[in-house]
Amino acid sequence: MKLLVCAMETSSNIHLKELKKHLSDDIELVGVFDKELGNPMYDLTALAIMGFIDALKKLRFFFKLRDELVEAAATCDKVLLMDSSGFNLPLAKKLKQKYPNKEIIYYILPQAWAWKKGRVKKLEAYCSKLCSIIPFESELYTQKDKITYVGHPLLDEIHHFKEKLTQSNKIAFMPGSRKTEIKNLMPIFKELIKLIPNKEYILIIPSKFDDEYISRTYGDISNFTISRQAHETLQQSEYAFICSGTATLEAALIGTPFTLSYIAKKLDYKIGRTFVKLPYIGLANIFFDKMGKKCIHSEFLQEDVSVEALLDDYNNMNKDKFFEDSKLLREYLKNGSSKNVANIIQN
Template structure:
């Protein structure tokens, strides 16, 4: 079988690597993905975009890329789209228009339940099988026969979970992966550790960052122990301070209590707060609200991200209650995502 893949994000390729373990050896991958996973027509490193202006400059490239992917679709058996709806939805539309009978599978669906619900009819029209990683996502779709809840991929990718609250004397810090996130949070984290003495402070940095970039963006980090392994470091830590994002869900699943803090550009926050109507920012909190439960962790946004607020939250955290909530979350999301998607692709 030939499978055309469009996986443009680093996170998508982590999910693709896990999925590949469950695919038959005779399935050939074509298209856009990490070169570590095969022989892509385009490696994801070629697609890195640093900002809005850069994206505009590269629009002609992406239009050309879409046309080339449509051409590749002619000779494949099925198409697998992963996340990146800005590119993948127009690609799905173009492929379906040219090859109406070509099966298109979407794994890691656009978060249309959070905002831009108008995309849902398009997703249902252009795609044949929808692999949902959120238990409540199906409720937003009208064509129920197309969508299947497969479980959450993080549960398969995290290899070790806590069963009891840890006492390692380590605290993890994850200021994000984007430049502005790091610049905004690191000064606060550096002040915070002065108020939490006699601990080992683990600073988790994306492995892709080189030494010069780290020095420029993070500044003096001599008081921190550096790690590039988020899952292992979170497992070893008693507590974590984390920027918003997937990392908060990883910590919640692993069982490491944490505080979410996020500072966005004022204009971005203003626009986002009006477009997205959700009870919380953190994914674990969103899931708990869907279950009708109390939120699992605190969230501090914008001017509320202060040393005092973060320190107070750290001191009052009920670690045993958090551990029990972590187990509830694992049960809610379900294991087996990659295996289930592989079965859908191969049948």
């Protein structure tokens, strides 16, 4: 079988790597994905964009890429689209128009439950099967036969969960992966560690960052131990301070108590709050809200992010309750998604 794949994000390729473990060896991947997984049409580095101006400059390239993928689909048996709805939804439309009977599978759906609910109708119109990683996501869809909750990929990718709370004297810091996030949070983290003595402060830095970028973006980090292994470090740490994002869900699943903090540009935050009508920004909290339970961790946003606020949360958080809640979260998500998605592709 030849499978046309469009996985443009780093996170999508982590999920694709796990998925590939469950696919038959005779399935050949064609399209856009990490070169470690086969022979893609383009290296992922060619697709990286930073900001609106860069996106405009590459607009012609992305139109060309879309057309090439549509042509490549002619010799493929099925299509797998992952995340990146800004590119993949228009691609799905073109594929559906040219190959009305070809099976199009979408894995890691756009977060229509958070904003832009109009994407639901497009997904149902263009795609054959929708693989959901959010338990409540199917509530938005009318064509229930198309959407399946397959589990969550993090339950495949996290290999160890805490069996009990431990005092390791290690505290993890994850200030995000975007330059603005890092520059906003690092000064606060640097002051915070002065007030939490006799600990090892571990700064988790994405592996894609080189030394020059780290020096320019993070500043003086001589008081931190550097780690490139997020899951392993969270497993070893007794507490964590984390920027909003997938890392908060990873920590919640592993069982490491943490505080979420996020400082965005004021205009970006205002726009985001205008369109996204959710009581929380942390995925674990969103899940607990859907379960009718109180939030699992604190969230400090914008002006509320301060050294004093984070220190108070660290000192007063009910860590035993958090640990028990982390077990409930794993039960809620049930299982990993890779094997179930592989079965959908191969059936």
